[in-house]
Amino acid sequence: MAEGFSVPTSRRSFLGISAAASAALALRIVTEPMLAHAARHLIHEGVMIDANENPLGPCAAARQAIVDIAPQGGRYSDWLSVDLVNQLAELEGLRPEYVRIYPGSSEPLHHAVAAFTSHQRSYVTADPGYEAGMFAAKAVKARLVKVPLTKAYAHDVRAMLAAAPDAGLFYVCTPNNPTGTLTSHSDIEFLVANKPKDSVAMVDEAYIHFSDAPSAMDLVRADKDVLVLRTFSKIYGMAGLRCGAVFGRPDLIEKIEDYGGWNFMPITALVAASASLKDAQLVPERKRINAEIRSGVFAWLDRNGYSYVPSHSNCFMLDTKRDGKEVIDAMAAQHVHIGRIWPVWPTCVRITVGTANEMEQFQAALKKVMTGAVTASVAHPHHWRNGRKGELPLLAS
Numbered sequence: 001m002a003e004g005f006s007v008p009t010s011r012r013s014f015l016g017i018s019a020a021a022s023a024a025l026a027l028r029i030v031t032e033p034m035l036a037h038a039a040r041h042l043i044h045e046g047v048m049i050d051a052n053e054n055p056l057g058p059c060a061a062a063r064q065a066i067v068d069i070a071p072q073g074g075r076y077s078d079w080l081s082v083d084l085v086n087q088l089a090e091l092e093g094l095r096p097e098y099v100r101i102y103p104g105s106s107e108p109l110h111h112a113v114a115a116f117t118s119h120q121r122s123y124v125t126a127d128p129g130y131e132a133g134m135f136a137a138k139a140v141k142a143r144l145v146k147v148p149l150t151k152a153y154a155h156d157v158r159a160m161l162a163a164a165p166d167a168g169l170f171y172v173c174t175p176n177n178p179t180g181t182l183t184s185h186s187d188i189e190f191l192v193a194n195k196p197k198d199s200v201a202m203v204d205e206a207y208i209h210f211s212d213a214p215s216a217m218d219l220v221r222a223d224k225d226v227l228v229l230r231t232f233s234k235i236y237g238m239a240g241l242r243c244g245a246v247f248g249r250p251d252l253i254e255k256i257e258d259y260g261g262w263n264f265m266p267i268t269a270l271v272a273a274s275a276s277l278k279d280a281q282l283v284p285e286r287k288r289i290n291a292e293i294r295s296g297v298f299a300w301l302d303r304n305g306y307s308y309v310p311s312h313s314n315c316f317m318l319d320t321k322r323d324g325k326e327v328i329d330a331m332a333a334q335h336v337h338i339g340r341i342w343p344v345w346p347t348c349v350r351i352t353v354g355t356a357n358e359m360e361q362f363q364a365a366l367k368k369v370m371t372g373a374v375t376a377s378v379a380h381p382h383h384w385r386n387g388r389k390g391e392l393p394l395l396a397s
């Protein structure tokens, strides 16, 4: 550890990584914007409801905190990391050793997959499910086990257990990305109680604040083999500022750290996250706004006879009953950028809940596209927003 840096949790040397970990450092991290924008057209104007971003952005207190800290931008200000770790630990009833912060939750997600899966230990996830961990599993040559959701669109924990006696890591995303559906706490407990020895359950709670679902943090407090991921990218509207965290038993956290260690966080992200946590109105207010807009869209879809999966999150799956990619293209030609498809459900497209005005534009465009009033007329160039070309390879099951 760099001398003088005092994140209270880190016991490993900054440079002290294992041979296995250093081999896996070549791991390319795949994130939601990469997955979303791989299917986004070159035009970046219009309604962007394809990447589960929060159109509200950071709250007022977070914006002010960024302005106030800007003059200190020339310094590392490492104590701000300590402050945020302590703040999160206190909020969750954990000791600081159980918490690590990162520039977003993508890093701990990938590093945990690298740490707990291997050629011998499989990665088990839901289908459709958030794909990022699948790329990490592929990079470390772990067997990828994709288990269909139940009829109620929950993770089928019993089938996940049955499918992988060799499991190294079970990934449970609740609310699930892309469906916004929940997996019950009792099912997560069942998974943890029945999983193979030495395997880990990682519960991704990126969207939990949009729902009424109970957190799995109690299982971390009980010292189970459980990791919980949280991010400031969703309800807190800080996707571009980058702040996330992993919570878990210190020995599990140390294994994750082998794959990326820690680095200084941007101080803007630290103070914005801290201010957001202190804003007692933020979560209830934004949860209400999202739920109201979402139920308005669902009511409209119902009235117009469209099929969708009811969601507890800021995204949902719309069944277009035709090739979803064609609908994505046709919507993009209307300047409404909707989310990608999952190969297991090729007629479904993921829609992010935007502002009320954005969802009105979505509805108008969808009606035109679905009634055949318009069709796709743009090329599908598969460019990254930052100009990098190339499509992410599809993952075979």
Ligand SMILES: Cc1ncc(COP(=O)(O)O)c(C=O)c1O
Pocket: 031, 032, 033, 051, 052, 103, 104, 105, 106, 107, 109, 130, 173, 177, 204, 206, 230, 231, 232, 233, 239, 243, 244
């Ligand atoms: C389920 C899930 N987990 C983790 C992430 C990672 O987000 P970030 O790296 O912005 O914290 C995302 C991003 O959309 C997500 O959907």
